[in-house]
């Protein structure tokens with residue numbers, strides 16, 4: 001069993017469910033923002049969540065590593081399976097869960113620390129102490145996030161001195177430093193210029209070789225460029241899910257067709 005499967009003491013295991021939601025609903029008080037969504041996230045794939053503003057994409061994404069726990073009044077129904085274990089089962093180690101399922105937000109949010117200490121923070125928290133080990137993790141994380149060459153001579157500088165695009169790659173490196181299996185990205189390039197956006201997209205394609213990635217994006221071209229599967233949400237409901245090339249060329253649902261062609265939303 002993998003590390004994620006050991007998260008929840010006493011949880012009921014369901015084999016074959018490596019990472020997927022089953023009939024997942026999310027409520028804010030009595031308001032149902034996500035309505036009974038079942039979605040798989042296959043290995044080594046990028047899944048894009050698209051849909052008009054307020055349709056529940058971010059709420060759904062945040063539920064995948066229990067970030068909605070931080071929102072008072074938010075409640076989840078249904079299942080989120082990871083390696084056969086439901087992440088909402090009693091006894092789940094949420095810190096470990098978020099180590100395995102990293103998240104990067106729309107706005108880069110580096111800590112008020114050096115570049116080095118931003119990356120070393122997570123490994124230190126999880127018990128890595130030796131300087132040599134930390135140096136190795138910092139270098140490999142920055143390399144994986146395609147940032148090493150730009151920052152290797154200024155690791156002690158403040159992370160806030162980096163450009164917005166570099167800060168966002170630093171946040172991705174920070175998520176990678178604790179060796180996640182899944183990366184959740186909430187509009188990671190929406191605040192960036194086209195060059196930085198291109199770098200983030202290239203990075204996502206490379207990381208797919210090692211991870212599962214789920215990305216919320218408003219940018220239709222971006223979803224088409226980088227994702228393998230796309231899910232179209234509307235008013236908290238999953239309207240259509242399928243291979244990105246198919247969904248963007250010959251969608252089954254006329255609502256999807258109207259949205260991707262810009263006639264709606």
Ligand SMILES: Nc1ncnc2c1ncn2[C@@H]1O[C@H](COP(=O)(O)OP(=O)(O)OP(=O)(O)O)[C@@H](O)[C@H]1O
Pocket residue numbers: 028033051052053054055056057058059060071
């Ligand atoms: N903390 C919250 N408390 C109450 N309602 C919320 C909260 N966060 C989101 N909602 C509501 O839940 C619904 C879904 O919001 P969500 O942010 O998930 O949509 P979205 O598709 O990600 O939107 P956008 O594309 O604009 O970011 C909306 O009606 C929103 O107003």
